[in-house]
Amino acid sequence: MPETYAVSVSVVPAEVLPSGTKAVQTASVRVHVTRNGEPALATGVQLGLEAVSNPGHAHAAAGGGAVCAGYLALPVCVTDNGGNCEVTYQAAQAAATVKITAELAGHAGVKGEATVQVKVNLGSFASSGNGYVFEGQVANHGGNTYGAGNLVSAGAAIAQRYADYVADLSPEQQAGVATRLRFTDASLEWGGLYDIYSTWGPPHSYHRYGRDLDIAVVGRDSAGNLAGVRIESLRIAMREVLHAEVQSSVFPLSGGILNEGDHYHIRVLEVGGGE
Ligand SMILES: [Zn+2]
Numbered sequence: 001m002p003e004t005y006a007v008s009v010s011v012v013p014a015e016v017l018p019s020g021t022k023a024v025q026t027a028s029v030r031v032h033v034t035r036n037g038e039p040a041l042a043t044g045v046q047l048g049l050e051a052v053s054n055p056g057h058a059h060a061a062a063g064g065g066a067v068c069a070g071y072l073a074l075p076v077c078v079t080d081n082g083g084n085c086e087v088t089y090q091a092a093q094a095a096a097t098v099k100i101t102a103e104l105a106g107h108a109g110v111k112g113e114a115t116v117q118v119k120v121n122l123g124s125f126a127s128s129g130n131g132y133v134f135e136g137q138v139a140n141h142g143g144n145t146y147g148a149g150n151l152v153s154a155g156a157a158i159a160q161r162y163a164d165y166v167a168d169l170s171p172e173q174q175a176g177v178a179t180r181l182r183f184t185d186a187s188l189e190w191g192g193l194y195d196i197y198s199t200w201g202p203p204h205s206y207h208r209y210g211r212d213l214d215i216a217v218v219g220r221d222s223a224g225n226l227a228g229v230r231i232e233s234l235r236i237a238m239r240e241v242l243h244a245e246v247q248s249s250v251f252p253l254s255g256g257i258l259n260e261g262d263h264y265h266i267r268v269l270e271v272g273g274g275e
Pocket of ligand 1: 056141
């Protein structure tokens, strides 16, 4: 009687966060092999990974390797008495849809496959709102307007406070002040690695989980630089607005109100705790 093998694969969970600069995210790849309908024990299985797509990135995955697809702890596994074996998958740093294949050793073509999604579920800023405009286009990456719900609401509220701040100034003071904030660089559509130079690597160690946002002011001088007077007005406003927010605990802004010279970088806490 000929032997008929079958291989099935599942990934638990089927959706996992991207690995980041600090934390590694994992899922369990579970393989089940049968021979003539019964569990096939002591059977070798060859595993493989492929990034089917990297949502948010419009540039080629070539050279991206594990950054795009992730890793398997081992490339093979051997089934136990129940016909099962298991390998740990380490999530890619980039957002990805990854196909995982399991092929029976010595039985070419007898295989199963499963898909895991590497993503952060995010909302999006509008392209503009009261007190802000979002400069959301970035080469090879579609949009960078994506953020967690608490980041989107914090950004909108800060812009509203800035608009109120400007409205309260005298006409003379308003002449030297930018009327709107300029938001840039939240996160990509599915979050994960945000490689602004399309290199599948830093810079931008942050901006991965929809918790980061860069805030500057609208307006540049003829050389393309943000005008000093406007930056100074932003500093004053940010000091008033952001510190008021922190003290009132309206928004879960962590220690991340960073002055980065020509812009501020804010970070909200992860919902439900975290750094
Ligand atoms: Zn990219």
